[in-house]
Amino acid sequence: MPVHAKTQKDFWALSDGKLEYCNDFDLRKPLETHFLSGQHIDCxxxxxxxxxxxLRDPCATFFTQFSRNDGSIASAVRIAIQSFCTPQCKYSNVEWDMLSFIRSLRSMIRSSNAVAVVTFPPSLLLPSVSKRWQHMADTLLSVRAIPDEDKEFANLLTGYQDMVGLLNVHKVARVNTQGPVILDATTFSIKLQKRRFLVLECLNQAPIDGASGNSYGTSASCSSSSKTRTHLDF
Known part of the structure; x- marks a missing residue:
């Protein structure tokens, strides 16, 4: 489980004298060593x-270094927990302890400049336990692979041959707001272009009965910035 903090200058790059968020990721290159061996990185x-x-104590100790009380946002903590409930974990059968940990992690995030991403395979959990975990999330996403050579999908979706999966947005964060968040789309196709760039696009439905046009015209890419502002901010 990687736990690390990056200063604000590490997130931004200068372009024509302006600060821009770095969103250029080359999937062919391994992660550079200094990203894993920095001063504020722990695994x-x-x-x-x-x-x-x-697992909880190292997180709590790490969070104390980046409290919101000082009013500064010069640094941010990012926590990534992959496959939280896999059978390889010795606590995978202690469901209430895992729920308690997620609740504790969420509480620590509220008082720190931090964000956490937790992934888990829902098929390994009871439906009731999976629902409890989902309710604890501020933002809830699911990823599903697309079967190879699925003729039904190929007839329904444009650009099916380039797709490797689907991303569904079930819930988005609603912190300090009473109004609902209405998205333009909740299902996105995951495409890998030239085996290098990962691209998310609003799902386009193939024309029916000779109709023309796309269901959606907005796309968001992890490899290049877009002039049109979308709800997906990389």
Whole structure:
């Protein structure tokens, strides 16, 4: 589980004298070593700890360095937990302990300049447990692979041959707001262009009965910036 903090200058790059968010990722290149060996980076294994306290305590200690009380946002904590409930984890059968950890993690994020991404395979959980986890999330996404050579999908979707999966947006963060967030689209296709760039596009439905045009005309790319502002901010 990587836990790390980056200063604000690491997030931004100068372009024509202006600060721009870096969103250029080349999937063919491995992650540079300095991203994993920096001063404020820590990696914790979740495979061999039977007690989640061993996972919660390092997070709490790390969060104390980046409290919101000082009013500064010069640095941000990013936590990534991959496959939280896999059978390889010794605590994978302690469902309430895992829920308690997620609740504790969410509480720590509220008082820090931090964001956490937790991934888990819902098929390994009871439906009731999976729903509890989903309710704890501020933003809820799901990813589904597209079957190869699926003729039904190929007839329904444009650009099917370039797709590797679908991204569904089930819920978006509604912190400090009473109004609902209405998205232009909640389903996006995941495409890999030239085996290099990962691209998210609003799902386009193939024309029916000779009709022309696309269901959506907006796309968001992880490889190049877009002049049109969308709800997906990379």
């Amino acid at each position: 914790v294994s979740i495979l061999y700890n039977s007690d989640l306290v061993a």
